[in-house]
Every structure is written in C-alpha cells, then in structure tokens.
Amino acid sequence: SDNKDFHPTDVIEDADGSLLVIDTGGWYKLCCPTSQLVKPDVLGAIYRVRKVSTKPHDDPYGLRIDWDDTKSIARCLADPRAFVRKRAIDLAGQRGDVMLPELTAIMQTGTVETQRNALWAATRIISVKARAFVRDYGLAAKDASVVRVALHSISVHRDAKALAGMLPILRSMETPAAVMRVAGEAIGRIHVNTPLNPRAAVLAIFDRLAETNDRVLEHSLTFALIEMNDCEAVAFGLKDDRPAVRRAALVVLDQLDAGKLEASTVVKELSASDPKLRETAWWIASRHPEWSASLGKALRQRLAAKLPTDERRELIEQLAKLSKAKATQALLVDVLGDNAATVESRIAVLHAMAQSPLKEAPSTWLDAMRVQLRGDQPMLRLEAARTLRAMRLPKTIPAELLAELRAIGDDAKADAATRLTALAVLPAGTVSPSSTLFGFLLKEVHGDQPVLQRSLAAEVLSKAKLDGVQLAALATNLPKIGPMEVDRLLDAFAQTIDDKLGAMLVKSLQAPELRTVLREDAVKLRLAKFSAKIRKDAEPLLKTLNADVGKQQARLEDLLTKLPVGDVRRGMTVFNHAKSACMACHAIGYVGGKTGPDLTRIGSIRTERDLLESIIFPSASFVRGYEPIVITTKNGLTHNGLVRKDSADELHLAIGVNQDLRVSRTEIEEIRPSRVSIMPAGLDQQLTLQQLADLIAFLKACR
Numbered sequence: 001s002d003n004k005d006f007h008p009t010d011v012i013e014d015a016d017g018s019l020l021v022i023d024t025g026g027w028y029k030l031c032c033p034t035s036q037l038v039k040p041d042v043l044g045a046i047y048r049v050r051k052v053s054t055k056p057h058d059d060p061y062g063l064r065i066d067w068d069d070t071k072s073i074a075r076c077l078a079d080p081r082a083f084v085r086k087r088a089i090d091l092a093g094q095r096g097d098v099m100l101p102e103l104t105a106i107m108q109t110g111t112v113e114t115q116r117n118a119l120w121a122a123t124r125i126i127s128v129k130a131r132a133f134v135r136d137y138g139l140a141a142k143d144a145s146v147v148r149v150a151l152h153s154i155s156v157h158r159d160a161k162a163l164a165g166m167l168p169i170l171r172s173m174e175t176p177a178a179v180m181r182v183a184g185e186a187i188g189r190i191h192v193n194t195p196l197n198p199r200a201a202v203l204a205i206f207d208r209l210a211e212t213n214d215r216v217l218e219h220s221l222t223f224a225l226i227e228m229n230d231c232e233a234v235a236f237g238l239k240d241d242r243p244a245v246r247r248a249a250l251v252v253l254d255q256l257d258a259g260k261l262e263a264s265t266v267v268k269e270l271s272a273s274d275p276k277l278r279e280t281a282w283w284i285a286s287r288h289p290e291w292s293a294s295l296g297k298a299l300r301q302r303l304a305a306k307l308p309t310d311e312r313r314e315l316i317e318q319l320a321k322l323s324k325a326k327a328t329q330a331l332l333v334d335v336l337g338d339n340a341a342t343v344e345s346r347i348a349v350l351h352a353m354a355q356s357p358l359k360e361a362p363s364t365w366l367d368a369m370r371v372q373l374r375g376d377q378p379m380l381r382l383e384a385a386r387t388l389r390a391m392r393l394p395k396t397i398p399a400e401l402l403a404e405l406r407a408i409g410d411d412a413k414a415d416a417a418t419r420l421t422a423l424a425v426l427p428a429g430t431v432s433p434s435s436t437l438f439g440f441l442l443k444e445v446h447g448d449q450p451v452l453q454r455s456l457a458a459e460v461l462s463k464a465k466l467d468g469v470q471l472a473a474l475a476t477n478l479p480k481i482g483p484m485e486v487d488r489l490l491d492a493f494a495q496t497i498d499d500k501l502g503a504m505l506v507k508s509l510q511a512p513e514l515r516t517v518l519r520e521d522a523v524k525l526r527l528a529k530f531s532a533k534i535r536k537d538a539e540p541l542l543k544t545l546n547a548d549v550g551k552q553q554a555r556l557e558d559l560l561t562k563l564p565v566g567d568v569r570r571g572m573t574v575f576n577h578a579k580s581a582c583m584a585c586h587a588i589g590y591v592g593g594k595t596g597p598d599l600t601r602i603g604s605i606r607t608e609r610d611l612l613e614s615i616i617f618p619s620a621s622f623v624r625g626y627e628p629i630v631i632t633t634k635n636g637l638t639h640n641g642l643v644r645k646d647s648a649d650e651l652h653l654a655i656g657v658n659q660d661l662r663v664s665r666t667e668i669e670e671i672r673p674s675r676v677s678i679m680p681a682g683l684d685q686q687l688t689l690q691q692l693a694d695l696i697a698f699l700k701a702c703r
Helices: 070-076 082-109 112-123 128-138 144-157 160-171 177-193 198-211 215-228 231-239 243-255 263-269 275-286 289-304 309-322 326-336 343-355 363-374 378-390 399-410 416-425 435-444 451-463 468-480 483-495 499-509 520-527 532-537 539-545 549-562 568-576 608-616 689-701
Strands: 008-013 019-023 045-049 629-633 638-646 650-656 659-664 668-673
Touching: 070 082, 082 112, 082 128, 112 128, 112 144, 128 144, 128 160, 144 160, 144 177, 160 177, 160 198, 177 198, 177 215, 198 215, 198 231, 198 243, 215 231, 215 243, 231 243, 243 263, 243 275, 263 275, 263 289, 275 309, 289 309, 289 326, 289 343, 309 326, 309 343, 326 343, 326 363, 343 363, 343 378, 363 378, 363 399, 378 399, 378 416, 399 416, 399 435, 416 435, 416 451, 435 451, 435 468, 451 483, 468 483, 468 499, 483 499, 483 520, 499 520, 499 532, 520 539, 532 539, 549 608, 549 689, 568 689, 608 689, 629 650, 638 659
Parallel strands: none
Antiparallel strands: 008 019, 019 045, 629 638, 629 668, 638 650, 650 659
16 A cells, blocks of 8 residues: 555465554554654544455354264365364364374375464374374375474474484475575474484584575574574584585584683684685674784784785774774784885774774873884874874873974974864864964865865864964965855854954955855854854845845745645655655654754744755754765766765765765865755745645644
8 A cells, every 4th residue: 555554464364365454553653662753543443345246154153063073173174164174173283183083184195385374283282192193194295284383383392203304304405495494494493302313403404504505594594503593513613624614513502501612713714715604704803802912913914915905994993893802903003103014004003093992092002102103104193193083082182292292293394284283183272373373274174176175274273272363364364265164164253352353254255266165154153252243244244155045035934825734644644745755855763864953852943934944945044963065076077965974085965865876086186065954945845835734734744
C-alpha cells in the first residue's frame, strides 16, 4: 500500500481459506512505545482477503469429522482446509505413539506437504519412538523442505542420537544452504549432550565452511561452532591449510571464554595472503589491546613494508584502535623517533595518532611531536603539526610545545603550510602577531592563495590578539580576501568596540566584491557590539544584501493570514509524498534522509512563521552547519552543495537528494559561500494552501 498509515503486523489464514490482515494503524509511526509523533486516532483495522471465485466450504472447521478415529485424523493431515490440518496436527500429537503407524504410512506414500504435516505432528509427540520416527523418515526424505522440518524437530528436542544422521547432510555439497543453516542450528543445540565423537561434526562444518561463498550460511555454521563450545575440537582448525577454516576457528575461539586464543596465533595470520583471513586477524587483534606487546614485532614489520594504499590505510586504522594500550602508544613513539624508519612509516604513525580515540593525547606523544617539529624533514614537520591539530590536546599544553609552535610560526624560512598549521594549533588568544607575522598571515589569506592555506590563515587571524592597526589593515583588505574566509575573519572584530574600526569595517563590507558572499544575519551579528550610529550606517548595506527581503516578508505575512487550520495526519502524508519529497532529505526519528537538518524535534524550536519561511524561502537563512558553498573547478564546472567531509586531499559535497560529489583539491579553482540553498524553492507553488497548512501542523507536532 502507498498509505503511510498502513502497518500490517500479522496475516492469519481463516477457516474458509481467506486471509485476515491485521493493521495496527497510524499510531505505529515510529515504533511503539517510543513514538515521536503522537496521534489521537488509531484507525487500525482487520481486513479479510479472499479469492472472488472461491466457494466457501460448508464445514470449514471440520465440525462433522470423526476426530476420535486415528485414521480419520491421519487423512485430515492432507485436508485442503487450513483449520482442519492444524487441528489434525494437534490431535495427532496428543494421541501419542498410537499415531506413528499412520504417520509412517504417510511418510512412505504421502505428498510432500502431508509428509511435512506428519513430521510436525510427530514433533508434538513426546516419546523415544517419535524421535526415532523423525530421524528415520525425516532425515532420509528426498524433498529438502521435509528434511528442514525434521531438522527443526531435532533441534527443538535436542535429539543427540540424530547427529550421526545429520553428518551426511553437512558433508554433502548438494545440500541446499537453507537446509544447511537449520542443520547447523540443530548441531549447535545438541552437541553438548552428544555421546558421539564431537570432532566429526566440527570437521564436517569446517569442510562446508571451506567451500561456501554464502555469507549467511557462513555465519550460521560459525555460530553453531560457538554454541557447541568445544574449544579443543575447534582448535584443530587453526592448523588447517584452508584459510576459511582458520578464519572460522579464530572467530569461534575469540568468542568463547574458554577459547584461550593466544596472541601468537593471531599474529601469525596478520600477514596471511588471504584478505578475509588477514582482515579477521586484524579485527581480533584490535579488540585485544592487552596483546600490544606481542603484536609489536608484527606491527613494526607492517609499518616498514611497502603496502598498497588500501592496506596502509587499514593498518593506520588498526594502530589507532590499538593505541588505547600503553604498549602501542610506546611503539608509535619509538617508530616515530627512529631515524632509520622510512618517512612513509613515520607518517603512517602520525596519521594513526591523529585518528586515535584517546580522550587526551599522552604526554609522550606531545614530546614526540615536539621532536618532529624541530626535525629537518619538512614533510614530517608538516604532518606533526597536522597531527597536533587533530589530537585531543590537554587543557594545559606544555609550555615547551607552545614555544616550538610559535617558533615555527615566526620562522620565515619554513614553508607556509607548516607555519600556518602550527599557528592554528595554538589556543585562541595566545597569538599576538608581530608586524612581520601579521603581514605573512594577511598575504596567505588573500584570495589568490590555495584554499587550504587561506582557510588556515583565516583561522589564525580570527582567534589572534590583534591591535588597532592590525584590525584596521584587516578591515581594509577584506575585499581582497578569499570569499570563503570573509565570514570567519569577521570574528576578529569581536575584540573591539572602537567606532573608527567599525566605520572602516562597514565601508569595506560595501565593496562590490563582497556582495555575493555576505549574509545579512552574519553581518548584523558582527556589528552588534558597535554603537547605534555604526549599526545605522550599516542599514543600507544590509538592505542591499537582502534586496528582496521586503517582498519576502510581505508574501510571508499574506500567506500566514490565509492559511487554514492544518491537520497533522494529512500533513504527514504531504511530508512523505513523492511530490513534496521532504522525507528524501530530512529525517524524523529514524525515518528519512540525512541531506538536510533532522526535523525530529523541529516543532519545539521553531514557530509556525519560521517553518513557513523555511518552506517557501529556503535560501533566506541557513541552519548552522548546513551553509552551502559553491565550488568552481579548473575545467570550468560549478557545483553547489553542503560540505560533508573536508580533508587535505578532497572535499565531499552533498549536491542533492542522495547525491554526493567528491572533488579533489587539486582540481578546485575557487570556493565561495553560496546564497542558494540546495533545498529547492517553489514548494508552495506545488502545494495547495491546505496542504501547506497540513505540512506545518505536522512539523509543529514533531517534538
């Protein structure tokens, strides 16, 4: 159904063969009992679905059947009436062993469906003979679905004597995966109590694991080994020549408390030729920081090896996970300080430190960073500075490290990227640039510099202590600064209330070059601390930044007066409808897209007016963190979107509904703020006034 309030939760076959569909209704929006959208009406239902040409049976419940006769009960296992078959299965189970001769006849000559029903009936009989019946006839059946029922029955009763009959099923490559999964489940349940050779079942499972490419079957059989809890038998798999078997044995022993998996066993597989086995070994190793000392040699060898890009990235991620252990922290410091290690290895260590989940960088790491910053390898100095930016630094940074960072920032002989990155690490308010350093920063933030350097220079300037002369120079140079950095640099003027500087700032912001990158709300915020005169002088500028604001406000007020009363239920339909496509970009609870802001609790933080404005004028204002940018590439292409990830190598942009774009920084010609939202305008033209009111009512109900 295309009705979003239709939530079928069960389908029951009725006595006449029709289907009863249970619909819980619209209250089941975001999962009971934690629904995030309260609805006053339930509107659930029970629907009956029947084939038009079907003639109802005159005795759908089998009330005229002689249920005391065992032969009659056996015949009813093949009856076309669902209720009759179900009752026959139940009664056969209640009769016990006296039914077994009749059930045996069915297994010998009956149809596949009747054989399944006979096995379900035998499952309900609690006796030794019934278990033997299931083993003898169920496991030997030719049809796979009948064998599955037998395996389910064996699993339920944990019939240890069935293990011998199941081994051929496990060993046969012709056994369907669905049957094999149930066999694994049964073996896992019964294995603990079996008097048979436990290794036979384990070896059979190992053989099948070595041959299958079915990920679900692989999981089922591995879980069966875990349930069997036979560490001694599973341990033989560690010596197997087949990678899939060794991989399964590693996983099982790692999951069992008595597995006693040793670090040396895992270390041996860290360099396995099979990628899946190697990946599993690293996954297990990453979950055991206490093995760090044992892993040290293997980690050193991997760091020293010339690895493909993907494998080196994987190694860095594993090192980052293992960095919680003191031994790994020491290893990283040791490799980083080893002059005999390759530059690539030391850079990998720095990247691992940058990705470490530690809440605070260890003091040994900070000392190691200081050594690298003083070193003679330009690439390592730059990467060390970048690592410090990515680390979670302590509240009190060692004075020696701060001094080293300042020295690099002041070093005119150092390359610009290293100087800027080092300065960006320093806390806000700790940089009071000299006239020479300020000139360097002003040069680097210029619009013709590379984007990454402009961004770093803007970050340093925005949190530096600037004197009046420097602020005046910054204000004067704003028209020449890169468009993406202007908004951030306005933060630097928060440290002054000097009206002379305020007047210079307003004058610079009136430059034509800045009209397309400034936003009215951002400029208002930066001028708020200046006097009323400065704010009044800025009014013409603010009007030009939003020339259409008057028309928008008039349109908004007109719509507010015309909107009818909205309905929450209908509004949800509008939100989910393909025409409006709101759900494609916005999430409510766990349902919806991730391109735009989450609207789960939008009704508690936005008024009706705000919601209406965001729908009809999506570019009027932007939620913080969702400001769009425009990228122009060197081949002349232009892309408008939201930054999803900003790395040193590339930018990830969301440019539309489920549309992502990666742009290499080497291909970027220009980046500037966009004044156009990626949310399409004109939605109010596609909806009626009533639909618009319903949509707003729905959003207001999201709290």
